[in-house]
Amino acid sequence: SQTIHQWPATLVQPVGSPLSLECTVEGTSNPNLYWYRQAAGRGLQLLFYSVGIGQISSEVPQNLSASRPQDRQFILSSKKLLLSDSGFYLCAWSSGLFNQAELFFGSGTQLSVL
Amino acid sequence: GENVEQHPSTLSVQEGDSAVIKCTYSDSASNYFPWYKQELGKRPQLIIDIRSNVGEKKDQRIAVTLNKTAKHFSLHITETQPEDSAVYFCAASGQNFVFGPGTRLSVLP
Numbered sequence: 408s409q410t411i412h413q414w415p416a417t418l419v420q421p422v423g424s425p426l427s428l429e430c431t432v433e434g435t436s437n438p439n440l441y442w443y444r445q446a447a448g449r450g451l452q453l454l455f456y457s458v459g460i461g462q463i464s465s466e467v468p469q470n471l472s473a474s475r476p477q478d479r480q481f482i483l484s485s486k487k488l489l490l491s492d493s494g495f496y497l498c499a500w501s502s503g504l505f506n507q508a509e510l511f512f513g514s515g516t517q518l519s520v521l
Numbered sequence: 522g523e524n525v526e527q528h529p530s531t532l533s534v535q536e537g538d539s540a541v542i543k544c545t546y547s548d549s550a551s552n553y554f555p556w557y558k559q560e561l562g563k564r565p566q567l568i569i570d571i572r573s574n575v576g577e578k579k580d581q582r583i584a585v586t587l588n589k590t591a592k593h594f595s596l597h598i599t600e601t602q603p604e605d606s607a608v609y610f611c612a613a614s615g616q617n618f619v620f621g622p623g624t625r626l627s628v629l630p
């Protein structure tokens with residue numbers, strides 16, 4: 408069966424520090440991968456999605472970036488964190504893009520930028 | 522792009538009563554409408570979905586209806602139980618995938 412791993416679970420970082428969140432999927436090949444952010448009490452905002460290695464689409468211009476160095480690995484990065492980057496970050500995968508299949512979410516990373 | 526509105530933002534019902542959450546979308550090209558449930562501190566999980574070629578779908582105590590002409594769809598939960606308490610997100614998908622802002626459902630014992 409397919410599983411998705413996301414780490415770390417919680418992270419406290421000072422403003423201006425770098426960020427690296429990692430997500431891996433097991434049990435499937437060529438998944439579509441997504442990064443979402445959820446602000447406290449708010450909805451799910453799509454940040455990036457990827458349909459293949461090295462292919463990244465950005466939905467929201469900001470100081471975050473994403474990379475997909477391997478088929479089942481998706482990384483969210485920042486060179487300098489802002490206070491507004493605080494939130495709950497969720498990685499997700501699907502076998503089809505958007506309207507074709509269910510999204511399976513990771514357990515999330517609670518990021519606090521102080 | 523797609524815009525999804527969701528109402529109400531919070532909903533409290535007595536155990537055993539029904540709950541209805543409504544969503545509207547803007548992009549007539551959207552053709553897939555899933556509903557996700559997120560319990561406190563946990564990941565969202567799909568509970569039911571509907572495609573544009575169907576007007577209604579039911580799975581035990583939950584059902585979803587879709588009106589493509591009016592561009593709205595609704596989640597219906599009958600015989601609510603305390604474990605139904607969670608945040609529910611609707612979404613609309615066509616060219617892109619957009620979630621609604623969520624509804625916090627509280628089922629009171």
